Amino acid sequence: MMMFVEIYARKLFENITRKAVKSCSVLLMFLGLGVYGQTGTTQFPYFLSLQEGNSPPPGVFLPGTNNRAKFTNEGLFLTELKQFQFGAILLQDLAFNSNNGIDVSFEFNIYDGDIVGTDGILMFLYDGSIPDKDMHMGATGRSLGYVFSRAGESAKSKRAKGVPGAYLGVGFNISGNFKVKNFGESARINGTDYGWPGGSLQGVSHVTLRGAEMKLPQSDPYQGYRGYPVLKTVSTVSVDKMNRGGAYIMSNGVYKYDFGTQLPEKETFNLRNGAIANSSEDVNYRKAYISLIPHIEGGFKVSVKVQHGKEITTIIDDYHYETSVQYYENAESINGDFSNQDENVEGEQKLFTLDSSVPEIFKIGFAGVTGGRENVHMIRNLRISLPYSAEATDKAFEVCDVSTSTFYSLLNDIAYSGHISNPIGANENIDPYSFSFYNADMTPMVNPYLYEDDCGKWEYNPEDGMISFFPKPLFSLKKAIAKYSIKGKSGGNGEPYGEESYRSNVASITLSSKSCSMPINPSVRTRVNQK
Incomplete structure (x- = not known):
């Protein structure tokens, strides 16, 4: 578990901005991550x-x-x-x-x-x-x-x-x-x-x-x-x-x-x-x-x-x-x-x-x-x-303030397939079952498909990559932010993309509230062009 946490904490460290963001998430202070290793080799990134x-x-x-x-x-x-x-x-x-x-x-x-x-x-x-x-x-x-x-x-x-x-x-x-x-x-x-x-x-x-x-x-x-x-x-x-x-x-x-x-x-x-x-x-x-x-x-x-x-x-x-x-x-x-x-x-x-x-x-x-x-x-x-690790992107949606909203969580994300000497990056290469939410302290959720804070409850569906967000009253006043990461699919010889060391950076999904009486779908599943 510690190795798992260190991988993602380091990636988060690189993605943190110095601007304070008002949200329902706890503000984390990273005091520096030292050199670490396991049995003579280092975990990445x-x-x-x-x-x-x-x-x-x-x-x-x-x-x-x-x-x-x-x-x-x-x-x-x-x-x-x-x-x-x-x-x-x-x-x-x-x-x-x-x-x-x-x-x-x-x-x-x-x-x-x-x-x-x-x-x-x-x-x-x-x-x-x-x-x-x-x-x-x-x-x-x-x-x-x-x-x-x-x-x-x-x-x-x-x-x-x-x-x-x-x-x-x-x-x-x-x-x-x-x-x-x-x-x-x-x-x-x-x-x-x-x-x-x-x-x-x-x-x-x-x-x-x-x-x-x-x-x-x-x-x-x-x-x-x-x-x-x-x-x-x-x-x-x-x-x-x-x-x-x-x-x-x-x-x-x-x-x-x-x-x-x-x-x-x-x-x-x-x-x-x-x-x-x-x-x-x-x-x-x-x-x-x-x-x-x-x-x-x-x-x-x-x-x-x-x-x-x-x-x-x-x-x-x-x-x-x-x-x-x-x-x-x-x-x-x-x-x-x-x-x-x-x-x-x-x-x-x-x-x-x-x-x-x-x-x-x-x-x-x-x-x-x-x-x-x-x-x-x-x-x-x-x-x-490691070259050709999965790539998760920060994304933002505007959703209903009082009713459930559903959106595609892997928009613009990619993973790789094929031999590592000549891989192909595409959205469909993502293993949807590799998705994981994180706690505010950047430990992975015990149930990787569920996350909840003061703004609402997030439920991820690995069957289609969709997230359902159930807002709480505080959401109308603040942005809701959830962190997640993904991996590629396990492949044959020379296709290591399903290994933990090829897990993506930790990315953010930011939701802002919009007054509406009916549920809305702020995004549709989109196929991403190959790199």
């Missing part, structure tokens, strides 16, 4: 405002000794306005099964300092079986805390391994260097070739996917220094048609470069928003949406969208991250990193096959980095949920 004061929320860990991440009532500041800053968090108590994919969203603000911008923000997934004591971040700077940074033997103190058990890194890279190879005495990293527009910046404002760590034994000197290849990268700004605007890795490990602007011209924008924005009414508002959907051939379909102002633009659309990836280590010394002989002479690139099989359990982390330039990096309002 998960929400963390990152605006709860100056202490890390339960289950949030700050890795490393030079970590500058700062919790505030405004958000989580990953970097200060200084050069060479690094901040990161690991949600170590948040483990989730990878079978059904994941949706991640968060607001971000990158502002002040250099108008060109510096490195950026990273969201990453790693193997949840890695012991917490063994977890650390990758190199800073162009590596964004995810990838390694190798170095020659004479500069071996500059070496830094990548994230252990890394699976996927999503970089919101302001300077553009996260995607580009580098071969130097004290910094070596694989990536796309040089030649991006912008000189030393190498193509600004990119969303970049990097892949998994190469699985090597601890005895191998390159353990932690292999893998993490660039999978796909896309610029969010306008690019001249003669210049590179994106790239992706082909099956042979070679990069294919796309030229010119990669987004519709009217939807181009800079990831660096330049100011803290509190709502989508502000053109500076930025929110990232990252989706991993299981691919029918294995691996995931990865999509990244960014909201800028009111517009939501797809940057990376259904990229197939396969379970095996051919790639080149293309920042190699002629005699390897561990030899003093010609240690800074670049050699031939080497082809590798990366095992990018999906870990059974994922965990998640975030990082922010500045290099030689300065910016503030801040994130907040993190939400993690």
Whole structure:
């Protein structure tokens, strides 16, 4: 029962407005819902405002000794306005099964300092079986805390391994260097070739996917220094048609470069928003949406969208991250990193096959980095949920003040059917018997089809999805509000929509009174178009 309550309470938390509403319902005060889990995996959806004061929320860990991440009532500041800053968090108590994919969203603000911008923000997934004591971040700077940074033997103190058990890194890279190879005495990293527009910046404002760590034994000197290849990268700004605007890795490990602007011209924008924005009414508002959907051939379909102002633009659309990836280590010394002989002479690139099989359990982390330039990096309002959960919508009706009214309760709600790699959303996919009312304290009703308060009595009929409302005298003075949720139907293999973790958000039905002498039906059952 407690797990059931927590799922819905968290969804309600996200739907509560800050405006007081006069109703017959009790006003609930939510003081913050902490990280929670059961037998090593987390129940969804998960929400963390990152605006709860100056202490890390339960289950949030700050890795490393030079970590500058700062919790505030405004958000989580990953970097200060200084050069060479690094901040990161690991949600170590948040483990989730990878079978059904994941949706991640968060607001971000990158502002002040250099108008060109510096490195950026990273969201990453790693193997949840890695012991917490063994977890650390990758190199800073162009590596964004995810990838390694190798170095020659004479500069071996500059070496830094990548994230252990890394699976996927999503970089919101302001300077553009996260995607580009580098071969130097004290910094070596694989990536796309040089030649991006912008000189030393190498193509600004990119969303970049990097892949998994190469699985090597601890005895191998390159353990932690292999893998993490660039999978796909896309610029969010306008690019001249003669210049590179994106790239992706082909099956042979070679990069294919796309030229010119990669987004519709009217939807181009800079990831660096330049100011803290509190709502989508502000053109500076930025929110990232990252989706991993299981691919029918294995691996995931990865999509990244960014909201800028009111517009939501797809940057990376259904990229197939396969379970095996051919790639080149293309920042190699002629005699390897561990030899003093010609240690800074670049050699031939080497082809590798990366095992990018999906870990059974994922965990998640975030990082922010500045290099030689300065910016503030801040994130907040993190939400993690399962793709294709049922969707309930708030709705309002005007009904009779003194006589019984009946209306269709599932208007505009949808659930999904079909394999999770390509589901279909529709109203008829809702399991009508999954409907549940909630008490004022957000516990589910013992009888999920009945709810009563000072305004009246609600009765739900699972046969047709209709609710009958029997008003009380107080209803003529106040609005009546009831909360409910739904699920999809149980299906076959790859159709998990009937599971509790796929239950919808908690939605509200608001009734206002209308003087009438006869019962009225304020709505008729309506078929909703498929998504």
